[in-house]
Amino acid sequence: MKVTSLEDLRKIKESAKDLTSARSRGATRVIIGMGTCGIAAGAREVMTAILEELDKRGLKDVAVETTGCIGMCQKEPLVDIIRPGEPRTTYGEVSPADAVRIIAEHLVNGHIVEDKVIGQTD
Amino acid sequence: MAFYRAHVLVCKGTGCTASGSPSVYEALKKELERRGLDQEVALVETGCHGMCEMGPIVVIYPEGSLYCRVTVDDVPEIVEEHLYKGRLVQRLLYTTPDTKFKVPHYRDIPFYSKQLRIALRNCGYINPDNIDEYIARDGYEALAKALTTMKPEEVITEVRTSGLRGRGGGGFPTGTKWEFCRKAQGDKKYVICNADEGDPGAFMDRSLLEGDPHAVIEGMMLGAYAIGADEGYIYCRAEYPLAIKRLRGAIAQAGEYGLIGDNIMGSDFSFHLHIKEGAGAFVCGEETALMASIQGERGMPYPRPPFPANKGLWGKPTNINNVETWANVPNIIRNGGAWYASIGTEKSKGTKVFALTGKVNNTGLVEVPMGTTLRDIVFDMGGGILNNRKFKAVQIGGPSGGCLAEQHLDLPVDYESLTAAGAIMGSGGLVVIDEDTCMVDVSKFFLEFTQRESCGKCVPCREGTKQMLLILDKISSGKGRMEDLKILEDLALMVKEMSLCGLGQTAPNPVLTTLRYFREEYEAHIRDKKCPAMVCKALISYVIDPEKCRKCGLCAKNCPVNCIAGDRNTPYVIDQEKCIKCGTCLEVCPFQAVSKV
Ligand SMILES: Cc1cc2nc3c(=O)[nH]c(=O)nc-3n(C[C@H](O)[C@H](O)[C@H](O)COP(=O)(O)O)c2cc1C
Ligand code: SF4
Numbered sequence: 077m078k079v080t081s082l083e084d085l086r087k088i089k090e091s092a093k094d095l096t097s098a099r100s101r102g103a104t105r106v107i108i109g110m111g112t113c114g115i116a117a118g119a120r121e122v123m124t125a126i127l128e129e130l131d132k133r134g135l136k137d138v139a140v141e142t143t144g145c146i147g148m149c150q151k152e153p154l155v156d157i158i159r160p161g162e163p164r165t166t167y168g169e170v171s172p173a174d175a176v177r178i179i180a181e182h183l184v185n186g187h188i189v190e191d192k193v194i195g196q197t198d
Numbered sequence: 199m200a201f202y203r204a205h206v207l208v209c210k211g212t213g214c215t216a217s218g219s220p221s222v223y224e225a226l227k228k229e230l231e232r233r234g235l236d237q238e239v240a241l242v243e244t245g246c247h248g249m250c251e252m253g254p255i256v257v258i259y260p261e262g263s264l265y266c267r268v269t270v271d272d273v274p275e276i277v278e279e280h281l282y283k284g285r286l287v288q289r290l291l292y293t294t295p296d297t298k299f300k301v302p303h304y305r306d307i308p309f310y311s312k313q314l315r316i317a318l319r320n321c322g323y324i325n326p327d328n329i330d331e332y333i334a335r336d337g338y339e340a341l342a343k344a345l346t347t348m349k350p351e352e353v354i355t356e357v358r359t360s361g362l363r364g365r366g367g368g369g370f371p372t373g374t375k376w377e378f379c380r381k382a383q384g385d386k387k388y389v390i391c392n393a394d395e396g397d398p399g400a401f402m403d404r405s406l407l408e409g410d411p412h413a414v415i416e417g418m419m420l421g422a423y424a425i426g427a428d429e430g431y432i433y434c435r436a437e438y439p440l441a442i443k444r445l446r447g448a449i450a451q452a453g454e455y456g457l458i459g460d461n462i463m464g465s466d467f468s469f470h471l472h473i474k475e476g477a478g479a480f481v482c483g484e485e486t487a488l489m490a491s492i493q494g495e496r497g498m499p500y501p502r503p504p505f506p507a508n509k510g511l512w513g514k515p516t517n518i519n520n521v522e523t524w525a526n527v528p529n530i531i532r533n534g535g536a537w538y539a540s541i542g543t544e545k546s547k548g549t550k551v552f553a554l555t556g557k558v559n560n561t562g563l564v565e566v567p568m569g570t571t572l573r574d575i576v577f578d579m580g581g582g583i584l585n586n587r588k589f590k591a592v593q594i595g596g597p598s599g600g601c602l603a604e605q606h607l608d609l610p611v612d613y614e615s616l617t618a619a620g621a622i623m624g625s626g627g628l629v630v631i632d633e634d635t636c637m638v639d640v641s642k643f644f645l646e647f648t649q650r651e652s653c654g655k656c657v658p659c660r661e662g663t664k665q666m667l668l669i670l671d672k673i674s675s676g677k678g679r680m681e682d683l684k685i686l687e688d689l690a691l692m693v694k695e696m697s698l699c700g701l702g703q704t705a706p707n708p709v710l711t712t713l714r715y716f717r718e719e720y721e722a723h724i725r726d727k728k729c730p731a732m733v734c735k736a737l738i739s740y741v742i743d744p745e746k747c748r749k750c751g752l753c754a755k756n757c758p759v760n761c762i763a764g765d766r767n768t769p770y771v772i773d774q775e776k777c778i779k780c781g782t783c784l785e786v787c788p789f790q791a792v793s794k795v
């Protein structure tokens with residue numbers, strides 16, 4: 077392909093963005109508890125579901141992080157959502173299907189998935 | 199394409215490659231596959247982060263954790279703990295030398311947090327072998343902006359406004375230089391990138407070329423557009439094979455996109471770029487010698503005028519800039535000259551990359567705003583003096599530079615203040631010197647270098663430096679006379695005055711500055727026959743304290759010239775006539791009975 081205009085360059089830039097976007101900590105973050113207890117409760121499947129959903133929706137500026145046990149083992153799998161200007165929302169006992177809902181409703185549209193929330197902190 | 203939640207960046211700069219990063223990369227690749235993470239964790243090669251001492255360096259995003267001295271054996275733990283479970287591998291994190299704090303984030307490491315990275319902005323952050331990553335970071339946007347919305351004169355105005363000055367040593371205003379070349383008559387013009395980097399210990403240009411080759415290329419193209427050139431050369435020393443490889447790859451990739459070639463982005467501007475490998479002589483970094491070398495002649499300077507801007511390569515108007523100068527240009531065109539001019543001091547704008555080496559805790563590349571103090575560089579970023587020794591001096595500017603002392607620590611570093619103090623910015627070598635280093639020895643080291651590298655064309659440089667060296671040798675062997683200091687100074691000033699090119703004109707700087715700031719050390723060598731730092735071999739001796747000696751015989755066993763005698767009943771004694779002052783006895787004595795006096 078030849079770059080013959082600024083638009084061409086922008087197009088390459090757009091498609092190249094995900095090459096480096098994961099390297100700047102995006103304002104929007106998804107954090108999955110992957111301690112031993114989390115993994116035993118199915119956190120791995122939740123993570124896979126989240127990654128697939130993000131991919132399907134073409135969401136690039138989201139940082140997906142993992143974290144160790146935070147001492148709420150009975151509520152695992154735990155997923156935290158951080159959106160700019162909002163408190164950190166923690167969801168508990170998240171199944172892969174719940175995770176997809178959380179991405180669609182909270183991450184994309186900004187509506188908290190009330191039935192799964194177990195806490196909010198700043 | 200899969201959603202990569204994490205990126206693992208493995209440094210493949212020259213330093214980390216030497217310490218084993220390629221095998222760490224392979225091990226990571228295998229381990230990620232084995233754990234089924236290869237579809238969600240991307241593995242990326244980068245250029246130098248400037249912290250080669252701590253290499254191999256591995257950085258993991260989105261957290262931005264930096265792991266030091268990573269080995270193949272650490273790989274399973276990194277994958278299991280960090281990438282799978284989200285727990286930092288504490289033992290591999292960078293630890294601050296003073297507080298022993300393990301720093302979880304790259305950007306919080308003192309070495310980086312005080313830096314302002316403009317020229318180095320992509321180094322260690324992108325894969326230099328993939329042009330798309332450069333484009334993702336706004337690459338070639340400045341070129342597109344210039345070609346579609348700016349006249350060549352406007353590009354020059356922007357660079358003038360920025361206040362950018364040459365980073366190769368001289369500090370000449372870049373925009374003004376471009377304007378000379380723009381105005382020069384000629385149907386054919388050239389741009390050249392000076393990547394000779396001959397200063398011993400300097401590696402900023404190498405790291406830039408390895409870590410972000412496109413930035414240098416884009417800068418050259420902007421310069422070519424501005425002055426009306428259609429062809430360029432990068433003159434790079436052959437000792438930089440990785441930089442040359444990356445450059446070749448980058449030029450090829452830019453060519454595939456049509457970003458190098460004819461009628462770039464549909465404009466009238468065409469550009470072709472060549473690499474010329476140099477043999478690595480210091481004098482070939484001098485611009486007129488460099489051009490002679492590109493033309494296949496012997497690398498010797500010729501007198502200016504005519505200046506390259508009027509009569510340069512193959513007699514055509516030519517603009518030559520240093521690697522770092524070029525790398526700043528795309529940032530200036532993209533963000534505006536006023537933005538760049540807002541950084542730095544009144545007369546020195548923007549940032550400068552320094553290669554921090556010597557007796558500091560953190561060695562490596564640092565990019566700081568002009569006007570940053572030496573204290574900030576040495577003590578904050580550099581983490582202070584190695585082994586808690588006392589600071590004595592910094593040698594700044596390479597063999598053409600000078601030594602500054604404690605009283606200069608709060609000096610804001612810019613072109614003017616350094617020149618006023620007798621040193622120069624040079625290309626950015628910064629060697630930290632502690633109390634165990636002899637200043638006579640330091641000036642000898644640098645003078646030996648320039649003396650050896652003198653091309654021999656003019657007498658003051660060729661013979662003058664030789665005479666100066668003889669005097670220094672006399673002084674360090676305890677045979678100096680007080681009058682020698684005056685002769686040395688006169689010779690130095692003469693060489694400075696009378697030499698043809700910058701090599702000779704600056705070669706005396708280390709001697710002159712040490713004479714100015716550390717004269718008492720020279721005098722101690724001459725008057726007291728003592729080397730205060732205990733370095734000059736002729737002026738020190740090793741002695742054994744009979745009170746402390748336990749007669750173990752270890753020193754005698756290890757002495758390479760068998761000059762230590764003694765036995766179970768008599769304390770050991772060193773025969774000063776035969777002793778070669780290697781210091782082995784001092785090292786091996788378990789009871790600290792040997793000392794240097
Ligand atoms: C002996 C000697 C060695 C030099 N070595 C280099 C060098 O390695 N790299 C460099 O960029 N400039 C070097 N220079 C400076 C160049 O002559 C020239 O001024 C510079 O490349 C111009 O680019 P700038 O304006 O961007 O600094 C050297 C000068 C002298 C006198
Ligand atoms: S000053 Fe030295 S290096 Fe420069 S031309 Fe003269 S002899 Fe050669």
Ligand code: SF4
Binds near residue numbers: 749751754790
């Ligand atoms: S090593 Fe030390 S203690 Fe042993 S004989 Fe030599 S000076 Fe004496």
Ligand code: FES
Binds near residue numbers: 254
């Ligand atoms: S080569 Fe890896 S940090 Fe310099």
